[in-house]
Amino acid sequence: MYRILNRIKFKISGLVFVLLIAVTVAMYLITVAIMDRHILNDVLKRSEALARSVAASAGYSLLAKDFLGLDNMVFKMRESNQDVEYIYVADTRMKVIAHSDIHGTGKQQRLAKGSVVHRRPDGTTIIEVSDPTPGLLEIASPIVLMDKQLGTVVLSVNSSVLQDAQRLVRTRIMAAFAAVLVLGIAGSVTLSSFLTRPIRELSAGVEELKAGAGSHRLKVYSYDELGRLTESFNEMTALINDQRGRLTKSAKDLEESCVATIRVLAAASDARDPYTHGHSVRVSVLSMLLGREIGLDTQDMEELEVACLFHDIGKIRIPDVILHKRSRLDPDELREMMRHTEYGADLLSKAPSLHKYIPPVRHHHEWFNGSGYPDGLQGDAIPLAASIISIADTYDAMTSDRPYRNAFSEAKTFGELESFSGRQFDPELIKEFIKIMERHVVGRSRNVSV
Numbered sequence: 266m267y268r269i270l271n272r273i274k275f276k277i278s279g280l281v282f283v284l285l286i287a288v289t290v291a292m293y294l295i296t297v298a299i300m301d302r303h304i305l306n307d308v309l310k311r312s313e314a315l316a317r318s319v320a321a322s323a324g325y326s327l328l329a330k331d332f333l334g335l336d337n338m339v340f341k342m343r344e345s346n347q348d349v350e351y352i353y354v355a356d357t358r359m360k361v362i363a364h365s366d367i368h369g370t371g372k373q374q375r376l377a378k379g380s381v382v383h384r385r386p387d388g389t390t391i392i393e394v395s396d397p398t399p400g401l402l403e404i405a406s407p408i409v410l411m412d413k414q415l416g417t418v419v420l421s422v423n424s425s426v427l428q429d430a431q432r433l434v435r436t437r438i439m440a441a442f443a444a445v446l447v448l449g450i451a452g453s454v455t456l457s458s459f460l461t462r463p464i465r466e467l468s469a470g471v472e473e474l475k476a477g478a479g480s481h482r483l484k485v486y487s488y489d490e491l492g493r494l495t496e497s498f499n500e501m502t503a504l505i506n507d508q509r510g511r512l513t514k515s516a517k518d519l520e521e522s523c524v525a526t527i528r529v530l531a532a533a534s535d536a537r538d539p540y541t542h543g544h545s546v547r548v549s550v551l552s553m554l555l556g557r558e559i560g561l562d563t564q565d566m567e568e569l570e571v572a573c574l575f576h577d578i579g580k581i582r583i584p585d586v587i588l589h590k591r592s593r594l595d596p597d598e599l600r601e602m603m604r605h606t607e608y609g610a611d612l613l614s615k616a617p618s619l620h621k622y623i624p625p626v627r628h629h630h631e632w633f634n635g636s637g638y639p640d641g642l643q644g645d646a647i648p649l650a651a652s653i654i655s656i657a658d659t660y661d662a663m664t665s666d667r668p669y670r671n672a673f674s675e676a677k678t679f680g681e682l683e684s685f686s687g688r689q690f691d692p693e694l695i696k697e698f699i700k701i702m703e704r705h706v707v708g709r710s711r712n713v714s715v
Contacts, residue, residue: 285449293442300434309383309391309402312422315346316406317389320418323354324410327362335363336370342420350401350421354408357416376419377403394421544661549573551657552650555698569650572625576654579609579626603638606630625650629658632689652691656682656698659689679703 319342326334339352343365353364355374364370379395387407394401401421408416552573556566580588583605587598594602610627613619628642628651635643663673663681673681679699686695 285446289442289446289449293438296438297435300438304434308422312402312404312420313389313406315342315349316404316418316420319352319354319420320406320408323418324408324415327408327415328410332362339363339365348422350423352418352420355417355419357414359417362416374419376405377401544665545574545577547661548576548654548657551660552653554701555653555657555694558697558701568621569653572622572650573654573657575609575613575622575626576629576658577605577609578612579605579607582608603630607639624648625654629654631655633691634688652694656690656694660702
């Protein structure tokens with residue numbers, strides 16, 4: 266679920282990021298184009314203003330033939346404007362009368378070759394120079410006095426100044442948009458976290474509910490559709506918890522009734538033979554001691570207790586003539602008696618809720634070395650509960666009177682159990698069982714002496 270939320274968050278962040286990049290790039294290009302046009306217009310206006318101011322003043326100097334004044338004018342104009350490459354005044358035949366470069370005076374000139382950027386109604390022309398010196402802008406403004414053209418003022422501006430200005434502006438614009446982009450990315454991550462937070466809360470609630478928890482109410486972050494969904498989930502969780510509590514109580518009551526029924530059945534089975542009366546209960550007590558000693562958890566202990574009560578339930582189907590026989594059983598009778606494990610498993614198979622008790626009931630007469638019955642299992646293939654019941658069952662049988670023999674003493678019983686370690690019984694389990702029973706024997710002896 267968290268992987269799904271992370272994918273949703275990634276998709277939202279990715280979508281916002283892509284949109285932000287696209288908008289930022291588009292806005293950057295548009296802004297740069299506008300600023301480039303604005304800077305170009307400013308440079309052109311300034312250059313035109315310079316050329317036209319010289320043209321306005323040069324008309325009177327030309328009429329007065331004040332060529333020295335024209336030289337002084339163009340020289341000062343060139344010196345006061347560092348971006349001006351050159352400036353000259355020419356007559357109507359484009360012969361230079363005054364030039365910012367003194368060596369250019371008296372020469373025949375013509376306008377530079379290039380593309381015309383703009384042409385004003387008054388005749389002022391702006392050319393982007395391609396020959397002989399690319400990278401210049403040349404502005405030619407006519408000298409007009411009393412509606413008569415007396416010559417032309419030509420002023421050239423280095424376009425590198427324009428490019429430097431554009432570069433500076435672009436750098437600043439890029440820095441500004443980069444800051445906007447970073448803030449936008451941070452905002453998109455925050456937005457995606459904000460949008461997925463209610464979903465994450467719901468996801469956590471679902472996981473808790475699946476795990477059997479879900480006792481606390483989920484926080485409602487907004488009052489939109491997700492907020493209403495969260496409220497509905499809280500109501501559903503409260504209802505489920507209430508129903509779960511009722512079902513748990515009912516299940517516990519049913520389980521207690523089932524265990525009581527099992528005890529009755531076990532007692533009924535044992536009652537058929539006065540020599541085995543109470544046998545299943547005693548096996549259960551002994552098995553529980555061993556199960557607790559080896560560290561079985563609560564659920565395994567509960568299942569072991571019930572399995573012990575059921576372990577001889579198959580004897581219900583054994584004929585009384587065999588079950589009550591006081592002498593040893595003949596081979597056919599012994600084979601029928603041995604089938605009680607299969608009969609018990611078959612009886613338990615009728616109820617699905619009792620299937621988990623079939624393995625210990627069917628295999629509690631298997632031997633560790635594989636020579637037991639009914640399936641000849643050996644070693645770890647024998648269910649642990651069956652191995653525990655096998656030891657407890659044998660111990661109770663040895664220490665109880667039978668029609669054909671008296672009960673064994675504790676010492677003889679322990680000796681017999683040890684002799685079958687590794688053959689009939691799991692060596693580790695039998696070792697632990699004998700330790701437990703020896704402690705109980707010592708405890709009983711002390712109580713008697715007191």
